Amino acid sequence: MNEAMLAKLLDHYRKGWISAPEAANKIIYTLVSESRLDSSNVLLMSSTLPNEVKNSLSQQMRSIRDSDYRWVPFLFGVHSEPPDPTEFSDKLRQLDAILVSR
Numbered sequence: 001m002n003e004a005m006l007a008k009l010l011d012h013y014r015k016g017w018i019s020a021p022e023a024a025n026k027i028i029y030t031l032v033s034e035s036r037l038d039s040s041n042v043l044l045m046s047s048t049l050p051n052e053v054k055n056s057l058s059q060q061m062r063s064i065r066d067s068d069y070r071w072v073p074f075l076f077g078v079h080s081e082p083p084d085p086t087e088f089s090d091k092l093r094q095l096d097a098i099l100v101s102r
Contacts, residue, residue, distance in 0.1 A: 001030045001045055013053060022074070024056035028064075029073040032091035039098045046099060061096055069093050 006027075013023045027045070031037060046054065064071045069092045070085040 001027065001034070001041070005030065006045055006048070010048075010050070010053070013050065020050075020052040020056040021060065023053045024060050025074050027053075027057060028060060028071075028092075028095070031095055032088040037091060037094050037098065039101075042095065042098045057099075061092075061099060064092055065096055069096075 009018075009023055009026055012018045013020065018026075027049075031042060046057070049057065069089040071088060071092060072083045072085050073088075
């Protein structure tokens with residue numbers, strides 16, 4: 001997740017346009033959608049989050065872990081097929097390992 005995208009997301013959160021869980025969901029989705037997870041970038045990003053967003057991120061990751069890394073991101077729009085809850089499993093495991101190590 002690049003700096004500009006994170007700054008814009010957090011600006012929307014601070015203005016009250018999105019909730020902490022919505023911000024956390026967007027962070028997770030953006031990170032697992034990237035071609036590779038950069039652990040130093042993830043750790044730096046997570047250290048700059050407001051506490052409420054950090055807590056929501058931890059809660060969502062715990063929920064994902066409890067469901068054996070099966071997750072369907074909250075996205076707007078129409079889908080022709082139901083999303084595959086295992087699509088991001090490997091990346092979610094990596095992200096969880098990085099966040100737990102901090």
